Amino acid sequence: MKNLQDFKEEINKCSKCGLCQAVCPVYKITGNDCAVSRGKFVMLDGVLKGDLKLNKNINKYIDLCLKCGKCTNFCPSGIDVCKIFETAKYQYIKNTLSGKITFFIQSKFIFGNFINLFKHITKPFRKNIKSKTSQKLKLLYFKGCVNNLCPRNDNYLAAILKNTDIEIIEKDFDCCGLPFLSSGNLERFEEVKKHNLKMLDCDFDYILTDCASCESTLKQYTDAKFISLGELILKENLKFKFPKPIKVTFHKPCHLENDDFLEPLLKNCENVEYIKMENYDDCCGFAGEFALKNQKISRKISKKKADNIIKTGADYVMTTCPGCILGLHQGLLGQKKSPKPVSLTKFLSVAGIEQG
Numbered sequence: 001m002k003n004l005q006d007f008k009e010e011i012n013k014c015s016k017c018g019l020c021q022a023v024c025p026v027y028k029i030t031g032n033d034c035a036v037s038r039g040k041f042v043m044l045d046g047v048l049k050g051d052l053k054l055n056k057n058i059n060k061y062i063d064l065c066l067k068c069g070k071c072t073n074f075c076p077s078g079i080d081v082c083k084i085f086e087t088a089k090y091q092y093i094k095n096t097l098s099g100k101i102t103f104f105i106q107s108k109f110i111f112g113n114f115i116n117l118f119k120h121i122t123k124p125f126r127k128n129i130k131s132k133t134s135q136k137l138k139l140l141y142f143k144g145c146v147n148n149l150c151p152r153n154d155n156y157l158a159a160i161l162k163n164t165d166i167e168i169i170e171k172d173f174d175c176c177g178l179p180f181l182s183s184g185n186l187e188r189f190e191e192v193k194k195h196n197l198k199m200l201d202c203d204f205d206y207i208l209t210d211c212a213s214c215e216s217t218l219k220q221y222t223d224a225k226f227i228s229l230g231e232l233i234l235k236e237n238l239k240f241k242f243p244k245p246i247k248v249t250f251h252k253p254c255h256l257e258n259d260d261f262l263e264p265l266l267k268n269c270e271n272v273e274y275i276k277m278e279n280y281d282d283c284c285g286f287a288g289e290f291a292l293k294n295q296k297i298s299r300k301i302s303k304k305k306a307d308n309i310i311k312t313g314a315d316y317v318m319t320t321c322p323g324c325i326l327g328l329h330q331g332l333l334g335q336k337k338s339p340k341p342v343s344l345t346k347f348l349s350v351a352g353i354e355q356g
C-alpha cells in the first residue's frame, strides 16, 4: 500500500495556479483555500517536509472534500487528487481510535454481513431480473449496496428488461469500495477489490451498472467493458410510453463520465418533456461521510442545487446515483410541490414499455 511519501512528486506538480477553485463545490461555498486541492497540497507538502504534523486539524481539511473529482478533471498538471487525499487520510486515521472504530464497522464481519443479511431478508420480494440464457448479450450486473438494501430496484429493472433478449448474470459482489476510500480505509478497499476481481472471472460482454459512483470506482481496478442502464436502453432501442404527460429534469452525478445517452433516451419516451436545468452537473452536496461531517456546507450545496431544480418546474428530477438521490432530497426538503427525486430505473418503470 502506498504512503504519502510516494506522492511527493505528484504533490509537487501542483503549480498553485488556483484553477481548481473554479470547479470545487466546497470552495465555492466556503471560499476557504484549505477546502480545495491547492490548499490541501500546501499542507501535505508541509507534512512531507516535516514542517507540519499530519494531525486532527489537517485531517479536518482532508475531510472537507466531496471526492467529486471535479478538480482532477480540471487540473492542468493532471494530478490524481483523490488518490492523494485517500492516502493521507489512511495514514492519519489508521492509528486513531475513531479510525479503528470506523474500520471495525466497515469490516466484512459487520458491514459485509449487514448487507448479506438484507440480501437474504429481501430475496422473497425481488423479481428475477433476467435469467434466460441468450446468445445475444450477456451482462454481469453489479447491483451495489443501496440496491442490495432496496428490493424494489430489481423489480423496476425486471419490468424494463422483460422483453429483451439479454442474459443478466448475478454474482456475489461485495461493495464497490467507494465508502472505504472516502473514509481512508484502504485495507478494506483492497479486500473488496480482490473479492470483486474474482467475481469478474467469468464470461460476459459488459458489466451492467445503474449507479454512476459504483461504476467509476470499479473502473479503478478493472479494464472490463461497462454499460450503464441508460446506455443499454439506448443500445436496445427500448421505447417507453408514459400514461400522462410529464416533465423531467436531470441531475448529472459527479461520478458519471458520460451522459450522451440521456437526450436520445428521453426522445424515445412518449409523453415526456425534458427540461435541462441550469448547472445540471453541479454536485448534489451529499457524498456519504461528507454530509455527516460537514452538515452545514453539505446542506448549502444541496440547497443551491435544489434552487436550480425547482426553477425547471419539472415533475421529476432524475439521476443515476442512489447517493445523489439523498442529496437531492436533502436540498428539496421542506419545499412544497417540488420535483420528485427518482433513479432512472424507477422513472422508467412507471411507463409502459414497447420493444424497439
Ligand code: SF4
Binding pocket: 013, 014, 015, 016, 017, 018, 019, 020, 021, 037, 038, 071, 074, 075, 076, 077, 078, 079
Ligand atoms: S488546478 Fe491543479 S495545479 Fe492548479 S492549483 Fe489546483 S491542484 Fe494545483
Ligand code: SF4
Binding pocket: 023, 024, 025, 026, 027, 035, 036, 037, 064, 065, 066, 067, 068, 069, 070, 071, 072, 081, 082
Ligand atoms: S474532489 Fe471535489 S470537493 Fe474535493 S477538492 Fe476536488 S473539487 Fe473540491
